[in-house]
Amino acid sequence: MTRSALLFATAATLVLAPLAARAADAELTVFDWAGFGLQELIEPYAAKYGDIPTYSFFADDDEAFQKVSTGFKTDVTHPCSQMVSKYRDAGLIEPWDVSKIPEFANINPRFLNSSIFKDDGGVWYIPTDYAYTAIAYNTTDVPAEDVASLDVFKNPKYSQRIALPDNTDDVWSLALLATGVTDWTNVTDEQFKAAAAWLREVHPNVRLYWTDPAELSAVMATGEVQVAWSWNDAVALLKAENFPVGFQRSPKEGVATWFCGYVNMKDGPGKEEKAYDYINAFIDQSSAPQLLANIGYASTNDAAMAKIPLEDLKKAEVDPISTTLLAQTPIDHAMRQKMLEEFELIKSGF
Numbered sequence: 001m002t003r004s005a006l007l008f009a010t011a012a013t014l015v016l017a018p019l020a021a022r023a024a025d026a027e028l029t030v031f032d033w034a035g036f037g038l039q040e041l042i043e044p045y046a047a048k049y050g051d052i053p054t055y056s057f058f059a060d061d062d063e064a065f066q067k068v069s070t071g072f073k074t075d076v077t078h079p080c081s082q083m084v085s086k087y088r089d090a091g092l093i094e095p096w097d098v099s100k101i102p103e104f105a106n107i108n109p110r111f112l113n114s115s116i117f118k119d120d121g122g123v124w125y126i127p128t129d130y131a132y133t134a135i136a137y138n139t140t141d142v143p144a145e146d147v148a149s150l151d152v153f154k155n156p157k158y159s160q161r162i163a164l165p166d167n168t169d170d171v172w173s174l175a176l177l178a179t180g181v182t183d184w185t186n187v188t189d190e191q192f193k194a195a196a197a198w199l200r201e202v203h204p205n206v207r208l209y210w211t212d213p214a215e216l217s218a219v220m221a222t223g224e225v226q227v228a229w230s231w232n233d234a235v236a237l238l239k240a241e242n243f244p245v246g247f248q249r250s251p252k253e254g255v256a257t258w259f260c261g262y263v264n265m266k267d268g269p270g271k272e273e274k275a276y277d278y279i280n281a282f283i284d285q286s287s288a289p290q291l292l293a294n295i296g297y298a299s300t301n302d303a304a305m306a307k308i309p310l311e312d313l314k315k316a317e318v319d320p321i322s323t324t325l326l327a328q329t330p331i332d333h334a335m336r337q338k339m340l341e342e343f344e345l346i347k348s349g350f
Contacts, residue, residue, distance in 0.1 A: 028053040028274040031064060031074040033260075034212040035233065040290040045274075045281035053270075053278060059211040060167050062340060068092055068265070075268035075275045080260040082169055082330050084125045085116045089333075093263040095122025100276045103283045106303040111259055116330050126279055129297040130259035131318055133170050133328075135248035136230035136238075138220065147248040150178040152227055153202045162202070163216055163228035166209035166347075168340045173256035173326050174229050175199045182254060182326050187335060192342075199346050209347060213237060220245065232317055236296030239315075247317045254324025259300065292316050 030037075030053045037055035039046045046052055056074065058064040061083045068077060069090055079087065087093045098104040104126070111127035112118050118125075135147045146152050153162055153174070164171055175195035176184055187195075207225055210216040213234035219225045220234070221243055228234070230247070238245040249255050262279055281287060288304035289312075291297050298318040299305055305313075313319040 024055070025049055025051045025053045025274070026270075028076075028270040028278060029056065029074045029268070030054070030278065031056050031058065031068065031072070031077040031265075033057065033078055034059050035214065035295065036078065038290075038294055040294050041287055042278060042281035043286065043290070044284050045277050048277060049274070053274070062168060065090075073267070073269045074265050075270040075272075076262045076278060077265055078128075078260055078262055080169070080258055080328065081111075081114075081117075081125070081127070082258075082328055082336070084263065085330050086333065087263050088116065088124055092266055093124060094266045095124050096126055096264050096279070097276075098123050101126065101280055101283070103280065103285065103301055103303075106285075106301045107283070108300055108302045111261075111300050114330060125261050125263055126283070127259050127261035127300045128279075128282055129261070129291060129295070130257065130300060131232040131297045132249055132255055132257050132321075133165070133173060133229060133231055134255040134317075135246075135251060136216075136220065136228045136235050137246050137248065138223070138226045139244040139246040141223075142226050142246075144246070144248075147227065147246070148251055150174065150251050150253045152251075153178070153205060153229070154198075156205070158227050159205045160207045161224070161226040162205045163208045163210050163219060163225040163230075164202070164206055165229060165231075166211045168336070168343050169258070169328050170229065170231075170256065171199065171343055172339045173328055175202075177253045177256065177324075177326050180253070182324055184326060185329065185331055187331075192335075192338070196342050196346065199343070203346055203349070210234075217241075232296035235317060249317060249321050250323040254326060256326045256328055258328035261300070292318070 034057045039052050137147050175198045179194040179198050181191050216234040217237040235245055235247045283301050285304040288299035291299055296316050
């Protein structure tokens, strides 16, 4: 069974139990996004130990933080950039010793351009993967002109055929872009209210707030959903099944870009040596093509990416684009909490 077929087949399981664990090497526990527990992504680790780590999975950054902050023990965790300050402030992580990570020198500096990630105390975050959040759509039923603007999510033509992420960061990146904000690091009250009003207007059109790419891919494959605000991996899954899917990364208002990586959990239950073997395997140059082929994401390792043909990047929709981008970088804790609370109200119909 191919990975794409497997994910389609297990979408319901992931929805019902996103935190299910996959037991393997008991000396390393990785807390990761659903779909990332693949040997192909860490072949050097598997070659050394004859197994992959024990994985526990999550579908949302807030869900992951809530679990580790209430006692769940893991050795490494895979948050996206905007969450790292919460892990630091909660005292949950410790710096990485980058002298033990040879490929660290090849990570593009733009992914470390924050004192939250690297300061006098050390390197707190190893950025590993990045991609986009943009408009996925059924190219058979949805004309290209309909997705030329983020207004497609308000279009009554697609009422109850829309899917949005059940994810605070992604849904607010959409709403802010749609209302003219391209930098979310200094959102005013007026801008916040406008974005919230936009989400409330869109809410009646929403068939599903998806929780993981397998779920989204499944409902798009059946035709239940025709337009979605999506990550690259759902599009990659659909393309692997030869489904007529498009990924509009240049609507007039712009799209979002993000990056994720690994933190070194304090007092992890496993062996620290294996945590380093894991991160070295993940950012190894041999792993970048596998990340692209299996997940649809690009590696932060510039040396690795330079070896991948441009046509492969275009196929995966991670080649450089000139459209307006909202970068999902760290934001003020109070604003993010406000977004989280408001989104819960909107989903509930208030």
